[in-house]
Amino acid sequence: QIPTGQPAFTKRKVPGVKHLIAVGSGKGGVGKSTVAANLALALAKLGYRVGLLDADIYGPSVPTLLGLKGTRATVNERNRIVPAEKFGIKVLSIGFMLPSEDTPVIWRGPMLMKALTQFLFDVDWGELDYLILDLPPGTGDVQLTLAQNVDISGAVVVTTPQDVALADVKKATSMFKEVQIPVLGVIENMAYFICPSDSQKYYIFGKGKTAEFASAYGLKILGSIPIDPEVSERSDKGEPIVVENPESEVAKAFYGIARIV
Numbered sequence: 672q673i674p675t676g677q678p679a680f681t682k683r684k685v686p687g688v689k690h691l692i693a694v695g696s697g698k699g700g701v702g703k704s705t706v707a708a709n710l711a712l713a714l715a716k717l718g719y720r721v722g723l724l725d726a727d728i729y730g731p732s733v734p735t736l737l738g739l740k741g742t743r744a745t746v747n748e749r750n751r752i753v754p755a756e757k758f759g760i761k762v763l764s765i766g767f768m769l770p771s772e773d774t775p776v777i778w779r780g781p782m783l784m785k786a787l788t789q790f791l792f793d794v795d796w797g798e799l800d801y802l803i804l805d806l807p808p809g810t811g812d813v814q815l816t817l818a819q820n821v822d823i824s825g826a827v828v829v830t831t832p833q834d835v836a837l838a839d840v841k842k843a844t845s846m847f848k849e850v851q852i853p854v855l856g857v858i859e860n861m862a863y864f865i866c867p868s869d870s871q872k873y874y875i876f877g878k879g880k881t882a883e884f885a886s887a888y889g890l891k892i893l894g895s896i897p898i899d900p901e902v903s904e905r906s907d908k909g910e911p912i913v914v915e916n917p918e919s920e921v922a923k924a925f926y927g928i929a930r931i932v
């Protein structure tokens with residue numbers, strides 16, 4: 672089903688892209704898309720040329736996160752898909768292909784894979800230092816097929832410190848290892864809350880669990896991001912926190928991660 676004319680499981684490199692980083696999660700709702708978008712923006716602020724590809728077929732949220740709702744995919748004279756540009760990064764979302772916000776992706780496997788493959792290879796990405804790939808949550812067919820067919824430099828797995836989320840991280844990291852994609856590490860999202868009245872850190876979902884988990888499985892923690900209502904408020908308005916409030920603890924955490932990926 673992969674329209675490349677190449678045998679299955681030959682990993683194709685996206686031309687012009689130095690590092691293709693996949694952002695995955697064991698389960699939905701842990702902040703994977705928020706992390707993918709803010710990490711991409713933090714890398715761009717550090718001076719890298721960056722693209723963001725939202726392949727989260729179950730809920731493409733990048734258009735909302737970056738204020739690109741209503742954007743539709745366009746094709747140039749060379750029949751290449753042209754990514755949108757926002758906040759200094761190139762952006763393409765599976766949401767740009769849907770007739771409206773509320774339309775679910777109902778394509779069957781082969782058609783979906785064809786669309787995703789086109790989203791990587793038939794795009795005018797230009798020269799990029801980093802292409803951040805926001806994967807669907809979990810370890811389904813889409814993730815596996817992409818991982819087997821695309822030359823992905825490394826994967827980061829987003830989790831919250833809850834046991835249910837951590838249990839699923841194990842599955843996600845095993846999947847990447849199985850298809851020989853190096854797991855760069857884990858990003859712990861919603862790690863703690865900084866109380867505005869006393870500036871203390873409160874570990875709402877438990878302290879030290881992610882670290883314990885990571886060391887048990889030989890994984891590195893790339894960074895811990897606090898839970899902050901400003902993140903969700905700004906995300907809903909298309910104002911990513913890394914750009915709009917770079918001095919916030921959340922933004923600083925993203926810059927820290929961008930420096931080490």
Ligand code: ADP
Pocket residue numbers: 696698699700701702703704705706732808860861896897898899900901902903904906907921
């Ligand atoms: P996923 O991609 O894993 O499904 P999202 O990135 O869509 O998750 O995030 C789920 C919800 O949690 C969104 O409403 C988002 O704004 C919110 N969120 C994510 N990270 C944080 C954070 N660090 N602090 C506060 N809210 C967050």
